[in-house]
Amino acid sequence: xxxxxxxxxxxxxxxxxxxxxxxxxxxxHRGTIHAVMGENGAGKSTLMSILFGLVRPDSGExxxxxxxxxxxxxxxxxxxxxxxxxxxxxxxxxxxxxENVVYGAEPRRRGVLDRRAAAARVRELSERYGxxxxxxxxxxxxxxxxxxxxxxxxxxxxxxxxxxxxxxTAVLTPDEVDSLFAVLRRAAGEGSTVVIVTHKIHEVLAISxxxxxxxxxxxxxxxxxxxxxxxxxxxxxxxxEVRPVGNAGTGEPGEVALEVSGLTVTDRGVDRAxxxxxxxxxxxxxxxxxxxxxxxxxVVAAILGTQRAASGxxxxxxxxxxxxxxxxxxxxxxxxxxxxxxxEGTAVTMSxxxxxxxxxxxTPPIGAANGWRRGWMSLRAQRDQARRLIADxxxxxxxxxxxxxxxxxxxxxxxxxxxxLSHRAPVLVVEQPTQGVDxxxxxxxxxxxxxYRRDGGAVLLVxxxxxxxxxxxxxxxxxxxxxxxxxxxxxxxxxxxIGAAMxxxxxxxxxxxxx
Ligand SMILES: Nc1ncnc2c1ncn2[C@@H]1O[C@H](COP(=O)(O)OP(=O)(O)OP(=O)(O)O)[C@@H](O)[C@H]1O
Ligand SMILES: [Mg+2]
Numbered sequence: 001x002x003x004x005x006x007x008x009x010x011x012x013x014x015x016x017x018x019x020x021x022x023x024x025x026x027x028x029h030r031g032t033i034h035a036v037m038g039e040n041g042a043g044k045s046t047l048m049s050i051l052f053g054l055v056r057p058d059s060g061e062x063x064x065x066x067x068x069x070x071x072x073x074x075x076x077x078x079x080x081x082x083x084x085x086x087x088x089x090x091x092x093x094x095x096x097x098x099e100n101v102v103y104g105a106e107p108r109r110r111g112v113l114d115r116r117a118a119a120a121r122v123r124e125l126s127e128r129y130g131x132x133x134x135x136x137x138x139x140x141x142x143x144x145x146x147x148x149x150x151x152x153x154x155x156x157x158x159x160x161x162x163x164x165x166x167x168x169t170a171v172l173t174p175d176e177v178d179s180l181f182a183v184l185r186r187a188a189g190e191g192s193t194v195v196i197v198t199h200k201i202h203e204v205l206a207i208s209x210x211x212x213x214x215x216x217x218x219x220x221x222x223x224x225x226x227x228x229x230x231x232x233x234x235x236x237x238x239x240x241e242v243r244p245v246g247n248a249g250t251g252e253p254g255e256v257a258l259e260v261s262g263l264t265v266t267d268r269g270v271d272r273a274x275x276x277x278x279x280x281x282x283x284x285x286x287x288x289x290x291x292x293x294x295x296x297x298x299v300v301a302a303i304l305g306t307q308r309a310a311s312g313x314x315x316x317x318x319x320x321x322x323x324x325x326x327x328x329x330x331x332x333x334x335x336x337x338x339x340x341x342x343x344e345g346t347a348v349t350m351s352x353x354x355x356x357x358x359x360x361x362x363t364p365p366i367g368a369a370n371g372w373r374r375g376w377m378s379l380r381a382q383r384d385q386a387r388r389l390i391a392d393x394x395x396x397x398x399x400x401x402x403x404x405x406x407x408x409x410x411x412x413x414x415x416x417x418x419x420x421l422s423h424r425a426p427v428l429v430v431e432q433p434t435q436g437v438d439x440x441x442x443x444x445x446x447x448x449x450x451x452y453r454r455d456g457g458a459v460l461l462v463x464x465x466x467x468x469x470x471x472x473x474x475x476x477x478x479x480x481x482x483x484x485x486x487x488x489x490x491x492x493x494x495x496x497x498i499g500a501a502m503x504x505x506x507x508x509x510x511x512x513x514x515x
Contacts, residue, residue, distance in 0.1 A: 002029040002030050002031055002032065003029065003030050004027050004028065004029060004030070004063075004066075005028050005029065005030040005064070005065060005161065005162055005193035006026075006027070006028040006051070006062070006063065006064055006065075006162055006193065006195075007025075007026070007027050007028075007061075007062075007063040008024060008025060008026040008027075008047070008050075008051065008060065008061070008062055008063075009025055009060055009061040009062075009063065010023050010024070010025065010059065010060040010061065011023070011024040011025075011026075011047065011050055011057045011059070011060035011061075011062075012024070012057060012058050012059045012060055013043075013046055013050060013055065013057050013058050014058055015398075015406070016398060017398045018398045019216075019217045020043045020046040020217055021043045021046050021047055021050070021057070021060075021217045022043075022216070022217040022218045023060075023218065024043070024047055024060070024214070024217070024218065024219055025219060026047070026212055026219070028162065028193050028195055029193070029209075029210070030191065030193050031188055031189070031191050031192070031193065032188060032193060032194070032209040032210060033184055033185070033188050033194040033195075033196060033207055033208045033209050033210075034193075034194065034195045034196070034208060034209065034210045034211070034212065035195075035196055035197075035198060035203075035204040035207070035208035035210070035211045035212070035225070036048070036195060036196070036197045036211075036212050036213075036214065037197075037198065037199070037201075037204060037211060037212070037213045037214070037233060037236075037237055038213055038214035038215055038237055038438070039215065039237055039238060039396075039410075039438040039440060039441075040396060040408050040409070040410030040411050040414070040436075040437055040438045040441060041396035041397075041407075041408040041410070041411050042214040042215050042216065042217065042237075042408075043214050043216075043217040044166070044197045044214055045166055045197070045408060045409065046217075047214070048084070048164050048166050048195070048197060050062070051077070051082065051164060051195075052071075052074055052077045052082055052084045052164055053071030053072065053073050053074045053075075053076050053077035053082075054073075054074055054084075056071075064080045064081065064082070064162070065081070078158050078160070081159065081160060081161040081162055082160060082161075082162045082163075082164065083154075083155025083156070083158060083160025083162070083163050083164065084155065084163075084164040084165075084166075085148065085151045085152055085155060085163065085164070085165045085166075085168055086151065086166070087166050087167050087168065087170060087171070087409070088342065089147050089148070089150075089151055090151075091139050091147060091150055091151065092139065093138075093139050093140030094138065094139075094140060095138070095139060096135065096136050096137060096138055096139065097122060097133055097134060097135045097136070097137050097139060097142075097150050097153075098115070098118040098119050098121075098122045098135040098136065099113075099118070100139055100150050100154065101118070101121070101122050101125075101135075101150060101153045101154050101157050102118045102121065102122075102157060103154075105157060105158055106118065107121065118135075119135045119136070121157060122135040122153060122157075123135065125153050125156050125157060126153070128190070129152075129156065129183050129186050129187055129190075130179075130182055130183055130186050131149045131152060131153060131183055132149065132179070133146065133149050133150065133153065143292065143293055144171040144172060144176070144292060145172050145173065145176030145179070145180070148168060148171075148172070148176075148180065149183075152183065156187075160192070161191070161192050161193060162192070162193045162194075162195070163184075163187060163192060163193070163194045163195070164195050165184075165194070165195070165196045165197065166197045167197050167198060167199070167409065167436060168180060168196065168198075169198055169200065169203060170409075170435050170436050171292075171435075172464075173291045173292055173464050174464070174466075175291070177203070181203075181206065181207050184196070184207060185207070188209075196208065199410070199436070199437070199438050199439060199442075201230050201233055201234070201439070204225065204228075204233065205225060205228070205230070208225045209224070209225055210222070210223065210224055210225060211223040211224075211225055211228055211233065213233065213236040213237050215236070215237060215238075215239065220236045220237070220239075221233070221235075221236030221237075223236075234439065237438070237439070238438075238439070238440050252283075253281035253282060253283045253284035253474070254281055254282035254283050255281060255282055256279045256280070256281050256318075256458075257280060257281060257282050257316070257317055257333075257426050257427050257458035258279065258280040258303070258314075258315070258316060258334075258427045258429075258458050258460060259278075259279045259280075259313075259314070259315040260276060260277060260278050260279070260299065260302075260303065260312065260313075260314055260315075261277045261312055261313050261315075262275055262276075262277055262311060262312040262313065263275070263276040263277070263299065263302055263309055263311070263312035263313070263314070264276075264309065264310045264311045264312055265295070265298040265299070265301070265302050265307055265308075265309060265310060266310040267298070267307075271310075271482055272295050272298040272482055273295035273298040273299050273302065273479075273482045273483075274295070274481075274482040274483050275312070275483065276295070276299055276312070276479075276482075276483065276484055277312075277484070278460075278477060278484065280427070280458040280459065280460050281458055282426065282456045282457070282458050283453055283454070283456050283457070283458070284453065284458060284459070284474050284475075285449065285450075285453050285459040285460075285461055285472050285473050285474050286459070286460050286461065286473060286474065286475050286476075286477065287461045287462075287463065287469035287472065287473030287475065287476040287477065287493075288460065288461065288462040288463075288476075288477050288478075288479060289463070289464075289466060289469055289476055289477070289478045289479070289498050289501070289502055290464075290478060290479035290480060290502055291464075291480075291502050291503075292464060294479045294480050294481060294482065294502075295479050295481070295482035295483070296431070296462045296479050297339060297431065297462075298482075299462075299479075300336065300338065300339070300429055300431050300460075300462055302314065303329075303334070303336070303429055303460075304326060304329065304334070304336045304338070304429070305321075305324065305325055305326040305328075305329050306326060306344065309322060314329075316329065316332045316333050316334055316426075316427055317332065317333050317426060317427070319332055321334075330359060330423075330425070333425050333426040333427055334425055334427045334428075334429070335420040335421070335423040335425035335427070335428045335429070336420060336428075336429045336430075336431075337416055337417055337420045337421075337428075337429070337430040337431060337433050338416075338431055339431040339432045339435075339462075341412055341413055341416050341435075342412075345412075345416040346404045346412060346415060346416060347404070348403065348404050348405030349403055349405060350403060350404065351400065351401050351402065351403055351404070352386060352390065352395070352397060352399075352400045352401070352402055352403070352404055352407065352415060353382050353383055353385075353386035353400035353401065354382070355404045355415055355416075355419065356382075356385065356386045356389050356390075356400075356415060356418060356419050356422075357382045357385065357386070357419075358419065359419070359423070383400060385422075386400035387400055389415075389418040389419070389422060390418075392418065393414045393415075393417065393418040393444075394414070394440075394441065394444070395407070395411050395414045395415055395418065396408070396411050397411060409436040410436045410437040410438055410441060413433075413434075413435060413436050413437050414437060414441060414445075417430075417433055417445055417448075421448055421452065424457075425457075426456075426457060426458060427457070427458050427460075428452060428457050428458070428459045428460070429459075429460045429462075430449070430459065430460070430461050430462070431462040431463075432462065432463060432464065433445055433449070433461070433463070434446070434463075434465070434468065446468070446471060446472060449461065449472055450472065453474075461473055466495050466498050466499065467495075469493065469498070470490075470493055470495070473490065473493070474489070474490050475487060475488065475489050475490065475493075476488045476490075476493040476498060478498055478501035478502055480501065480502065480503075480504045481504065485501055485504070486498075486501035
């Protein structure tokens with residue numbers, strides 16, 4: 001057996017009433033990739049934060065290369081050879097790649113940053129690990145995948161031998177995932193030790209050597225990946241079997257509820273979305289596929305009203321809402337689950353109950369409809385509604401008063417989905433609705449979207465996951481370079497066709513005119 005790079009022994013951590021980690025033992029062998037799996041709230045991020053010195057355990061021991069360590073903070077962990085790639089990148093947008101990589105550990109010449117040495121260092125590390133990057137590029141302009149490579153380079157620059165990645169693929173497209181995995185394999189081949197948190201079983205089977213499964217803060221399974229089956233992993237995670245939901249076709253869709261015509265969105269002189277037209281009918285789910293950065297997000301933002309349309313129109317239930325603000329559009333029957341749950345989706349410092357009520361607080365049952373109390377909020381109604389949604393959507397939390405920022409990533413996502421779906425708005429736009437949620441929760445959100453359609457809702461579903469689109473959508477549109485380049489009805493929406501159109505080889509049917 002290979003030697004242990006890291007041993008966590010009996011790690012426990014409690015947040016008030018919640019036991020996030022309960023006597024966890026974890027051994028990371030040198031030169032291997034170790035996956036950590038578990039449902040939302042199982043304690044994965046807490047364990048990784050403890051390993052990186054961000055959170056102090058209540059008890060337990062961290063042993064790095066045979067030496068017991070007590071980290072007072074991340075700097076101690078870095079000094080011991082650990083590096084962490086954060087999901088919410090901690091980079092400076094206005095600085096270049098090289099500046100970000102060396103920040104805090106700069107090569108200096110006569111006291112100032114040695115730019116040439118920094119660029120050379122970035123090049124050396126890029127080549128050694130196969131990390132494609134441009135050291136002069138400004139980080140703010142980079143895609144999620146490219147930013148992540150900068151985070152990895154940052155850790156490698158500090159000589160990290162043990163890399164911690166918490167849900168690194170959640171924000172990546174399939175191609176970016178492939179190149180990340182190539183980098184991780186290379187790093188393990190060079191003797192590094194990698195620990196990766198992910199919800200995706202196919203990723204675990206593809207990338208890891210060993211797997212540890214957590215449930216309710218405890219280890220419920222340890223596997224050598226070569227001997228692990230998908231069923232065994234699911235069983236260890238959930239204690240039950242999970243069956244994927246199927247999209248049993250519905251009847252004829254009804255009238256057009258959401259209509260986008262000739263929409264162009266321009267950002268700093270660049271057309272992000274160009275002449276986009278689409279229509280979603282009641283009782284229909286229309287999927288939008290595309291590699292991130294091809295205009296899908298801008299279309300969603302323009303529908304919601306957080307980004308201005310340079311030209312074109314948006315209609316909800318026949319009303320032109322193009323000149324209305326976000327509130328006005330919501331009042332006309334729009335609900336939106338945005339991609340960025342921390343920025344647009346939630347207010348992290350506010351309680352879960354308040355977050356669940358955002359946008360509901362002017363209408364009954366939470367807000368009084370009329371009379372002298374019109375516009376007032378009933379705190380009891382807010383609390384009752386929050387408790388109901390928390391139970392319905394299985395949000396794992398110690399209570400509705402906990403700030404959303406203290407929820408685990410997947411549970412925060414469930415809060416946004418619960419709030420928006422509970423509006424029962426005629427038009428629902430969802431962007432990456434299952435990002436960061438565990439497989440059981442994915443199935444439950446999928447079922448709810450299908451129910452929404454069955455009840456006559458018009459759903460626009462934007463997703464990087466082709467399988468998700470195939471499972472739910474009646475039609476799939478593909479965006480490339482800001483345009484809709486292909487449209488496939490459900491029966492023709494094969495992975496090959498969608499994948500080819502996403503890559504710009506659009507052989508699909510020309511877009512139908514909007515009725
Ligand atoms: N700062 C905090 N204050 C209060 N509770 C917390 C805090 N951090 C984590 N918790 C709780 O600890 C539990 C474990 O959370 P953790 O973030 O480790 O889960 P996770 O396995 O990473 O889940 P996910 O897959 O959703 O990211 C959750 O119940 C969470 O609400
Ligand atoms: Mg987490």
